[in-house]
Each structure stands twice: as C-alpha cells, then as structure tokens.
Amino acid sequence: MVLLVIIIxxxxxxxxxxxxxxxxxxxxxxxxxxxxxxFQAVLWAAVFNFAAFFIAKYxxxxxxxxxxxxxxxFEQFITLKVILCGLIAAITWNLFTxxxxxxxxxxxxxxxxxxxxxxxxxxxxxVINYHKVLPTVYFIVLAPLIGMFVSFVLTLIIVNVCRKANxxxxxxxxxxxxxxxxxxxxxxHGSNDxxxxxxxxxxxxxxxxxxxxxxxxxxxxxxxxxxxxxxxTMSGGWKIVKTMGTRITKVTPLEGVAAESAGAVTLFMTExxxxxxxxTHVITGAIMGVGATKRLSAVRxxxxxxxxxxxxxxxxxxxxxxxxxxxIINLFI
Numbered sequence: 001m002v003l004l005v006i007i008i009x010x011x012x013x014x015x016x017x018x019x020x021x022x023x024x025x026x027x028x029x030x031x032x033x034x035x036x037x038x039f040q041a042v043l044w045a046a047v048f049n050f051a052a053f054f055i056a057k058y059x060x061x062x063x064x065x066x067x068x069x070x071x072x073x074f075e076q077f078i079t080l081k082v083i084l085c086g087l088i089a090a091i092t093w094n095l096f097t098x099x100x101x102x103x104x105x106x107x108x109x110x111x112x113x114x115x116x117x118x119x120x121x122x123x124x125x126x127v128i129n130y131h132k133v134l135p136t137v138y139f140i141v142l143a144p145l146i147g148m149f150v151s152f153v154l155t156l157i158i159v160n161v162c163r164k165a166n167x168x169x170x171x172x173x174x175x176x177x178x179x180x181x182x183x184x185x186x187x188x189h190g191s192n193d194x195x196x197x198x199x200x201x202x203x204x205x206x207x208x209x210x211x212x213x214x215x216x217x218x219x220x221x222x223x224x225x226x227x228x229x230x231x232x233t234m235s236g237g238w239k240i241v242k243t244m245g246t247r248i249t250k251v252t253p254l255e256g257v258a259a260e261s262a263g264a265v266t267l268f269m270t271e272x273x274x275x276x277x278x279x280t281h282v283i284t285g286a287i288m289g290v291g292a293t294k295r296l297s298a299v300r301x302x303x304x305x306x307x308x309x310x311x312x313x314x315x316x317x318x319x320x321x322x323x324x325x326x327x328i329i330n331l332f333i
Contacts, residue, residue, distance in 0.1 A: 003080045004208040008201055010087045012228045015197040017091060018106040019232015021098045029256035029287065030182045035175045046233040048183045049190030053226035056191050063222065064274030065192055068132050069199030072111050073118040075206065077127040083204045085329055086113035089322035093314065105278035107196050108314045111136060116319025120326040135275050140311055143266060143277045144285025151262035151289030158254055174253035181260035188267030189279045194225040196276055255290035262286040281311060
C-alpha cells in the first residue's frame with residue numbers, strides 16, 4: 001500500500017512537470033504574437049487544461065487515451081515496481097529536456113519508461129502490447145505531418161479569403177481569434193496529456209488490487225490529474241516557449257490561429273481514436289506548416305532536425321533510464 005501511495009504521488013509530480021514542460025505547446029504562438037503576456041497566457045492555458053476534464057468525462061464519456069497508455073504492457077507483467085521505475089525515468093528525462101529547452105514528448109517519455117521497466121523485469125520483449133504501442137510509434141511521424149498539412153492548408157485558405165481585407169483590422173480580428181484557437185489547443189493538450197497519467201495510476205491500482213479493471217478508476221483520479229497538469233501549466237516552461245515561439249519560425253496572429261487550430265484538430269482526432277499522440281509533435285509540425293506557406297527557408301530546419309532527434313530518441317532513452325532504475329530499485333525493494 002505504501003508503494004502504491006508513492007507511485008500516485010510521483011504520478012502527480014510527473015503530471016505537474018508535464019504541465020510546465022508542455023506549457024509552450026499551448027502558449028508559444030500566442031506569446032510570440034504578443035496577443036497575451038506570458039503570465040496571462042499560462043493562466044489562459046491552465047483554465048482550459050482543467051476544463052478538458054469535463055469534456056472528456058461528460059461529453060466524450062470515456063478516457064480512451066488513459067486506457068491505451070495503461071495497456072501498452074500486458075496486464076500480467078505490470079507490477080508496482082515496474083510502474084515506479086517507469087515514472088522515475090520519465091520524470092528524469094522530462095526535467096533534463098526542459099533544462100536544455102528541448103520540447104520533447106512527455107507522452108513518449110512515459111510510455112518508454114513503462115515499457116523499459118517491464119522488459120527489464122521480465123527479461124523479454126513479449127511483455128509489450130504491440131497492438132497498442134505501434135500506433136503511438138507511427139504517430140511520432142504522423143502527428144507532426146498531420147499538424148503541418150492542416151496548418152499549411154488553413155493558412156493558405158485564410159490568406160486567400162482575407163487578401164482584400166484591411167491589414168490593421170484583419171490583424172486585430174486574428175488577435176481575438178487567437179484567444180479561441182489557443183483555448184481549443186489547451187483543451188486538446190489537457191485532455192490528451194492528463195489521461196496518460198491517469199492510465200499509469202489506473203494500472204498501479206489494478207496491480208495493487210484496489211480496482212478490478214482500468215475502467216473502474218475512481219473519479220478523484222482524473223480530477224486530480226487534470227488539476228495537476230493545469231497547475232503545472234501555470235508554472236510555465238519559458239525555455240521551451242522560446243524554442244517553440246521564435247526559433248522554429250516567426251509567427252503572425254493569422255498564422256498563430258492556423259497553427260493552433262491545426263494542433264487542436266489533430267489532438268481531438270487522435271483522442272477520438274484513443275492514440276496518445278504528442279502535443280509537442282503536433283504543434284511543432286503546425287508551426288512548421290505555417291512557416292512553409294511563406295517560403296521553405298522561413299522555417300529554421302536546423303532547429304527542426306535537432307527536435308526530430310530528440311523525438312526519435314525519447315522512447316529508447318526513457319526505456320534505458322527505466323531499465324537502469326529497475327536494477328537500482330531491485331537492490332532495495
């Protein structure tokens with residue numbers, strides 16, 4: 001029981017870190033276009049991160065992403081020690097990438113840590129539920145491409161529709177619209193990312209015999225998870241905001257609306273089909289898409305290549321960290 005409590009506390013800590021690590025996803029464009037100050041932006045994002053709980057529970061009616069994360073390893077191989085090591089590895093990698101200002105995926109960090117610990121504990125790759133894991137791996141590539149394509153098309157449509165509009169009035173309107181598009185992105189971020197921690201807590205509670213199955217998770221768990229990610233978002237992640245908001249490409253309010261709307265559409269789509277896609281990957285792709293409408297050289301591809309390496313390495317490095325952690329923890333527990 002003590003180990004379960006420690007795991008739940010660590011899960012909430014990870015959720016909080018996820019919030020400030022991924023705050024840039026929701027607010028980078030709205031800060032870089034100066035629609036809101038950084039403080040106003042994180043408050044705005046945090047409110048909609050938390051509001052996502054009510055949409056997931058009362059409108060969608062289920063937490064598909066949570067079930068996918070919890071099912072990434074077959075149930076018979078899930079132990080409290082495995083979950084503990086996965087969480088420690090995920091927290092370590094998230095803090096390291098935050099310190100470097102790299103917008104890596106908290107989702108893939110968590111899944112990589114979970115799988116790495118389970119494989120180490122069992123000594124076999126057969127613990128991995130490939131039916132659940134492979135779609136997540138595919139979306140490492142697909143998520144940013146979808147975000148890029150949708151934002152590219154949206155930007156072209158908006159530019160052509162508004163080409164005769166008064167530039168000053170148009171910019172004023174797009175600044176207002178950016179409040180709505182960033183709110184939609186924050187809803188998608190909160191709903192997608194908070195559910196991943198819910199899945200880990202649910203798996204721990206099943207392993208400890210507290211609940212019978214993943215769908216029997218008590219209401220206080222999702223409520224606490226959405227609260228933690230909202231509080232984390234309020235803390236901000238200013239190094240990553242700088243990378244996302246200015247280093248990939250310069251963004252105008254019009255382009256901010258297109259990028260955020262594309263990110264929200266992609267996240268709602270992946271949540272609907274139950275795939276734990278990376279909010280980081282989605283919005284990075286969307287920002288690249290709006291930059292590419294001006295000219296390909298408007299996107300700083302050198303920065304983008306560095307991000308791609310971080311994305312590709314996140315799952316294996318998190319898995320290795322979890323394996324190392326398991327060897328250490330196994331000496332004491």
